[in-house]
Amino acid sequence: MNRKIEVTASLEVIPLGLLTESESKLIHKAKEILESAHAPYSKFLVGAAVLLENGEIFVANNQENVSFPVGICAERAVLSYVMGNFPNLKPLKIAIAARRLNEKAYAYVTPCGMCRQTINEYEVKFGDKIEILMLNGQEEVLKADGIEQLLPFRFHNLHL
Template sequence: MKLINITSELELYDALEEMPQDVFDLMQKAFDARDNAYAPYSQFNVGAAILLENGEVVIGSNQENASYPSGLCAERTAFFYAGAKYPGVRMKKVAISAKSLKHAVAAPVSPCGACRQVMAEYEVNQEENIELYFMGETGKVLKAKSVKDLLPLIFDRNIL
């Protein structure tokens, strides 16, 4: 038996105001998307904004359904829309924000496993890292330089 150590390095910022202007602006678009989420069951709104290499910004918000598995997370909504509207255009940065209608969310909220897998597929296909910035409603912001920082043992086309 051999022990393997897998580590990820993330950057933690105390507040959104510490971010570069382009990330600040992108997160503002994630806030707008978050505020338009359809989340009547969880009352947990999530917004995502993707900056593409052509300068376009694509947004997504979580969309729930009474048949819970039929809903979709904000990140996948945005990624699938970007893939459909701008096929082949690289994704540079993603900003994600979450807000509960029940309590304050001041800690960063990271993407779920399914969203990480979807983001990994796009990152592998474009052969270029996608930066991820995520936060709650307020407070600290986490930055990952690559989806691989959140999902180090990705399952991708190279395995098939």
Template sequence: MSKKIKIEAEFEELAWDELTIEEQQLMMRARKVSASAYAPYSNFHVGAAVRLDSGEILQSSNQENVSFPVGVCAERLVLGYAGANFPDLAVKEIAIVARRKGDEIWAGVSPCGLCRQTINEMEMRFNRQISILIQNPDGSVLRFSGIQTLLPFKFDDLNA
């Protein structure tokens, strides 16, 4: 017998002035670092910034490769750096922005599947949700309280 299952997404859409000062700062860091993206093939510049429990902010941009699967997304790059260099500090929040090279308007994009799973792994590692901020084209920002809304059928401990 089949049954219909419905999944609902709960998140916030905030105007810039509704963000906390810390969130605005994180978004600005993501915007700034997006300019350093190496994206000669897609011309799609992505920036990601994370705030650690210590308050320190780390940021990165996407780095493409002519062999497309070899490129690295901004989100995975900054989360990997955080994990390798600050292994005892949890990521509190991540800000993600993107736009085409030369465009004035930000694109509204969410993390790809690999990045979503990487965020999930970081949440599992520290047993806490990571606030996710995503820039919208109209200037507003989407705020997710954790990865569950973006990745409802996530991989987690396969031995459980």
């Protein structure tokens, strides 16, 4: 007998003016750090900011390399840094912002598959969801309450 597995995902769309103070600060930090991204090949600048449970915020941006795929995404860069240096502090939120070089408008962006799996890894490690905030080009933020909204059939905790 065949079975059908259905998954429903949802994102909350929040105007920038309605973000909480911590959400607004994270988005601002992600926007700031994307300006120093090293993206000479794709011309796509990405910044990410992570809020840890102790209130500290860390940021990183994408770093490309001519020897593709040696580069690293902003999300994985910042998560690798904080988990390498603060392995026992839970990440609560991650904010992502992007824009194309020479364009003023921010691009619609969500984490790539590798970044989604990396976020999942730390949700599993800490047994708690990481809120994901993604700036879009309409001065809004797409908010996922955890990685399952972006990666429903992830490696860990898949119970069918």
